[in-house]
Amino acid sequence: MTTTITAEVFQDLRGVGCPMNLVKTKVAFSKMKSGQILGLILDNGPPINNVPRSVTREGHEVLSQEQLADGAWSVLIRKA
């Protein structure tokens, strides 16, 4: 049995490089409540290597990361 987690706020950050992808992630968090889930699409390479690490360092919880057919990553993060 699988549990499906749904993002309450979603941002497609394909084509948005570092560090503006993290800036936009922080803007999204600033409008969310603690415990809400943010879904991001991040490019492969530096974005998927950096953004989850940075949000983890700030105390948020990365729930999953899954590579999509086009190589980008779908990431779910719970706001601290």
Place this chain on the structure above:
Amino acid sequence: MIDFTEEQLERYSRHILLDDVDVDGQEKLLQAKVLIVGAGGLGSPAALYLAAAGVGTVGIIDNDVVEISNLQRQIAHFSKDINIPKVQSATEKMSAINPDIRIRTYREYLCADNISEIIMDYDFIIDGTDNFPTKFLVNDACVFLGIPFSHGGILRFNGQTMTIIPGQTACYRCSFRKPPPDEVPLCAQAGVLGAVAGMLGTIQSAETLKYITGAGDLLTNSLLTFDAKTMTFRKIRLDRHENCPICGSEPQITELVDAEQAVCGLA
């Protein structure tokens, strides 16, 4: 909550990326009102950094025009600005860095009669004055009105600064009771290394941004001094004094007065 434009997000990205500033801190900066007293050696870097940081309203007061001898350290003013008012020269540079902010200029001397009306609307004051009477006047008015401020002073290779939250932390008069005798020279007589002005004015700017955003710990109850000759920095603990003539339990100073200074000091 402010909806940042794409351009603002890029402009302020290096602030937003800081955990201690973040989106919320940048919003506070955009809503803040800061007054810079003096558009000289300390006020110049402060004006440029506050504008760059997106402090929403920056006031700047100075009655002087730019002189060639200012240009060695007062980095908001350029050679082309000689003979124009310093507040006008500073405003041009601040707007050029960041057209987002509002700038209010006051081309006048700060004195006991006008200080309260001018500063009462601001959240934080930067003292970038070059004379002791005005430094004490800024302290006293800020204590009366409860406005936090950054004290700063430079001479030769030395700088000193402290941040004051009236009613909570030591004020300037807690340690320095009254203006020193007239023998204490001003930069005009003693000289000052140009970059020392930038060092001190930049520390005051950082304190201002920290106060507004709530990031870190302020330079309160302590005086930071440095000697650029040896590049030695010291932080001296200065506590609030129960018998301070203005913020103590039985204040003797109950109204603002202009202290006198030797005529040569007013040049």
